[in-house]
Amino acid sequence: MGSSSLLLFLFLCFFCLSHFTSHAQQIPDDEVKTLRIISSKLNNTYWKLGQSPTSCTGFNKTIGENKYNNVTCNCTFNASTVCHVVSIELKGLDLNGTLPKEFGDLPYLRVLDLSRNYINGSIPTSFGHLRLTNLSLFGNRISGSIPDEISDISTLEELVLESNQLGGDLPSSLEKLTNLRRLTIDGNDLSGKIPDWIGNWTQLELLYLQGTSMEGPIPFTISQLKNLSELLISDLSGPAPTTQFPNLEDMKMLTILVVRNCSITGRIPGNIGNIENLELLDLSFNRLTGKIPVTFKKEGKEETKLDKMFLTNNSLTGEVPSWIISDKDNNILFPGTVVRKDFNIMEEAGGASKGIYEDFDATVDGSTLEIHLYWSGKGTNSVPNKGLYGPLISAIVLVEFDPNPGLFVGGIIGIVITSCVVLALIWGLLGMKVYLDGKGIEDKELRELRVHTSYFSFRQIKDATNNFDPANKIGEGGFGPVYKGVLSDGSVIAVKQLSSKSKQGNREFINEIGMN
DSSP states (O other), rough: OOOHHHHHHHHHHHHHHHHHHHTTBOOOOHHHHHHHHHHTTTTTTSSOSSSSSGGGGGGGEEEETEEEEEEEEEEETTTTEEEEEEEEEESSSSOOOBBGGGGGTTTTTOOEEEOOHHHHHHEOOOGGGGGOOOEEEESSSEEEOOOGHHHGTOOEEEEEEHHHHHHEEEOGGGGOOTTTOOEOOOTTTEEEEGGGGGGGGHHHEEEEEEEEOOOOOOGGGGOOOOTOOOEEOOOOOOOOOOOOOOOOOTTTSSSSEEEEESOOEEEGGGGGGGGGTOOEEEEESSEEEEEOGGGBBBBTTSSSSSSEEEESSSSSOSSSOHHHTTTTOBBOOOOOOOOOSSSSSHHTTTTTTOOOOOOOOOOOOOOOOOOOOOOSSOSSSOOSSSSSSOOOOOOOOOOOOOSSSSSOOTTTTEEOOSSSHHHHHHHHHHHHHHHHHSSSSSHHHHOOOOSOOOOOOOOHHHHTTTTOGGGEEEEETTEEEEEEEEEETSSSEEEOOOOOOOOOOOHHHHHHHHHH
């Protein structure tokens, strides 16, 4: 090959290489700058954005199970030489920064999913500039109200705001989101009534409104949502106006129906049992009356059509149908009394996976004590992964007692010692009075005492003595031990714990004090 041919070949190689390099698929500089700001505000260490031209291939990494760091680009612009970011998924990465308003500066962004992180701040109004189809902020710490600007995203199909700290009313402008297919706002502290205009979301397939603190009643316009496959509404607050069962006859695609604790009255409509795809029905904690419709029974079989049916805490009448009792997935029917409302076990225990002890009084009729933990929709059962979560009762301690007033076998009375010297004199005089007076019932004896005597709850006594810590034991009487205790106001008390085998009554108890 001659020298001229060699020079021509080298020139062509250089030209082709330069041409290829100049047409590499790159993200525009302004979008790269925006991505750097977003990464910094989120405290995101997974993106490596240098100063050199950036392509879309350097973002995606496999982090672990249910952890996603995906950035997707559309590289069909300018003869396939320019890429624009169209999707960002940063899920389960424990990001703890502030939600950046700069997401609104990515004009081609269509999907934004920041689920299962610790991101704080409010929803930026700049999101209204986007043409998103999917927006998910599920399982973060987003606060404030839902801005009106969200309604400007006319292309929005999925809005997932579940398990955050959002408050305020649903802005009326949201009725314009007629393309919505999925809306989940469970576990937020929203207020106001469920608006009538939700009937405009006729494309909706999933609607989750559990534990939102919103007020009832369920609007009749909900019957217009004929494409729903999952409808979950629970724990409506406010003055709890009663409402008839909503008309769901035309919701032929329903597979899950939960309207729990919504102050619904009247009978269960028989047409609910005619929804062929229905698998789970939860109507518990309402005010329903009448019998369980026979339409829930499989034709020709002694079993229900549903996989699960919950009718707890209603006023239903009649016997439980045999086709429910014989079914392995039968109903859960039981009476109940709420003893703690809005109980957050993690806050009470001071963190997750920690034990907590609670004392409750209960009347047991027969030999069975039922304890049920009711989830009011706050929080989520989808973090870190979707599943079954909840508190565990690992031990139950029963303390038997005679409900009659006064001192009783197994009971405890605390006598407040305001002055050791004064009480010693009073107890001496009291002992003489008790020996001289042998009449009167137990309550009368105590009422006639000229001593500052009070009754205390078992929990107060338990706290005062540090659960009857042996270190606080100051003596042993003929009928049981005596403990030193300190009440919450600083008062020092002496606590006599009667033995379960003791036959001691008020008189013997006072006599023993008088001799001490």
